[in-house]
Amino acid sequence: MDTMERLIAQPSSLGRFWRTAQGILIPVCSLGSLLLLWEGAVHLFGIRPFLLPAPSRILQELVATGPHLPGNIAATLLTVVLGFGTSVLIAIPLAVAIASSPVVARAVYPLLLITQSTPMIAIAPILVVIMGTGQLSRTTVAFLIAFFPLLISTVTGLLATPREVVDLSRMMRTSFFQDLWMIRLPGAVPFIFAGLKVAISLSVIGAVVSEFVTANAGLGYLITQSTAFFNVPLAFGAVVLLSATGVVLFGLVVLTERVFFPWSVENDRIRRD
């Protein structure tokens, strides 16, 4: 049983504490010194705020705009969540169809390739003409950008089932849905989450692009509006909020994986070791 003990053995709790502390301390220090450098450079060289505002100035502007921010954040979040949600609802069933049927795969792939080779930013204004200036066209842009990577990684995951596991499934005489539900989909979970992490970040990009084209609220809208009036600090502030939104949403996806599919994360770690 000594192999067992070796496998289960973990580093001491003190060592783990140090590793965690380092994991937090190092990024905080590097980010903090970058901000300080920025602040110092702006004051030292007297750079004017509409060219490069200091971090303090950005913060100041954000606080001043305070009451208007929640509404704008909410508008962007709505587009992100709707676009991301739609891409999940469409990409995963479609991936199952593609992975299960060569006919579907051949029928769908060229179409996907064409839509994906077309820059979404180029399509966005056209979509607005077709779908109007409402939430529908914004959601569609976010969806179109987020959808493809999720589809591809899900298909890859479904097809990555090892040959012997496929044999095992056939020996047990699983039905199509049993095979999908008990074997293929759980096996694809690490791939699906890799796709979801890309998709959530791309949804944010899609939402901003759509707001550049058509919106009367949202962080993207805030950027176009404030730059039009040379309020560069506020534009920077909106960008900061956007990144923060992106980081939080990404974190939520990571958290979902850790909470509901701990073995997916674990297995990843083992494979890397």
Place this chain on the structure above:
Amino acid sequence: MVSTPILALDAVSQAYLSRDGSEVRALDDVSLDVSVGEFVAIVGPSGCGKSTALRLIAGLDPITRGAIRIAGRPGAEGRDRVGMVFQKATLLHWLTIEKNVLLPVRVRKGRPEAADVAAAKALLDMVGLGQFGGKHPQELSGGMQQRAAICRALIQDPDILLMDEPFGALDAMTREEMCFELLRIWEARRKTIVFVTHSIPEAVLLSDRVVVMTPRPGRIADIVPIDLPRPRSVASMHDRAFQTATDRIRRSIYGHDGTADRPTL
């Protein structure tokens, strides 16, 4: 052996078309009867069709000619009486060991009953994995994983256990240990076992009969009865009968006893 064999291969051939369109015969006219409770090993160099034979019995590949009968019924009907162990343990890493063992039950009737859970626990106890039912496969060593895979193959209480080089991926020491473990399981459960391996000593140590196959096309070259007393142990390998059997198998594979210039294992 007057009773009908539990497993009968009747002039079974399998052929497939290669890339250039020519017919490749993986298995040519193979006939074999296996009786209830018998331990049969199939040995041969790679490409001799030994794994193909096993896959045909399991119903994983189509037969080109001939017939397979399981418990007197055509192969396709008797398939649920067959359990299989692969070279890799193929445990699902998101399930615990116990849930992996119960997977075939879940596939067949949805939710395992208390009796099934008890059966899984008993099997795990038998192979010494009693305390590991709640662990995940990646927390176990290769040999332990393969033992769990054997439990999974036995959970439906099949008549025939098919094993496709089950210890081929393990290190030499674990491999030897697993052989005796398997013999113990076989003594306890008295399953009919068809065991494919490329190791001649392993085949002789384990089985009642060794089927020797030669490649291109895959054919049975010899069927060697093993007259070693049971239960077998490490001492069995020093028995004269062990030497005689391995020599005979080597001769039918290499054309001589393999001691001159050929690798011995």
